[in-house]
């Protein structure tokens with residue numbers, strides 16, 4: 001078993017983590033107080049209790065409430081800087097961070113241009129002061145209309161020279177729910193912007209097939225239910241699609257009883273490329289380093305296996321200097 005301090009010190013790459021879901025509980029409380037947002041808890045302990053999710057929909061409700069505490073460009077810059085500090089403390093050299101700009105625009109009224117400016121201030125600071133970098137995945141939420149989806153895709157395409165590395169898809173999975181968003185994914189694809197998509201987290205193999213066909217995505221967020229369909233496993237393997245697996249998140253939300261019962265080890269053994277990620281770390285009582293240590297303890301993975309997964313993540317990343325990143329690892 002690889003100890004947590006070794007996991008923390010190991011240079012890493014993270015492909016699946018949400019900025020709003022990474023806000024430290026202390027910061028959530030401070031933002032709520034400063035911005036006059038009322039939350040059902042006023043202490044860190046209370047927030048931790050509030051983060052006990054009944055199901056995925058309940059999680060989304062709480063996630064949106066936390067996002068609602070971010071009201072200004074200064075707030076965005078602050079949470080992004082704090083995020084980068086947390087990544088630097090764990091030696092995460094490159095992170096691909098999902099950020100739901102449309103929620104911030106809707107709840108706080110901050111225009112896209114001001115959001116991307118604030119994020120870029122934090123990114124420049126993180127690179128200069130901390131030596132860590134991040135790329136942005138701007139995501140469409142499944143419940144959005146085609147017009148809203150197109151708006152997000154336009155922002156993402158426009159943001160390519162300002163740190164946006166991909167268009168994402170998140171929200172509550174359900175059969176056929178993403179079909180209407182096809183024009184938004186076509187727009188991204190025609191502009192050469194990569195697409196990544198959450199699927200196969202709470203829904204089965206059909207949901208993964210759907211996003212593969214709909215978006216042509218190169219990576220799948222979660223994808224853990226691929227084992228239900230042998231043909232799908234073959235397809236993922238032959239297409240080289242990489243799964244962004246978030247074990248503790250799945251224990252909290254996807255009905256998996258424990259890390260030891262998580263299918264990541266079996267998926268890895270079947271030859272599908274997997275990476276380890278933290279998703280919304282404070283909400284699931286974890287960090288990326290903890291995810292590595294927990295998997296090592298549960299599956300007997302040694303340092304070589306973990307380093308192999310870091311390398312898979314680097315190779316599947318959209319880092320503009322991918323070769324340089326691999327070199328630094």
Ligand SMILES: [Zn+2]
Nearest residue numbers: 018198221279
């Ligand atoms: Zn996610």
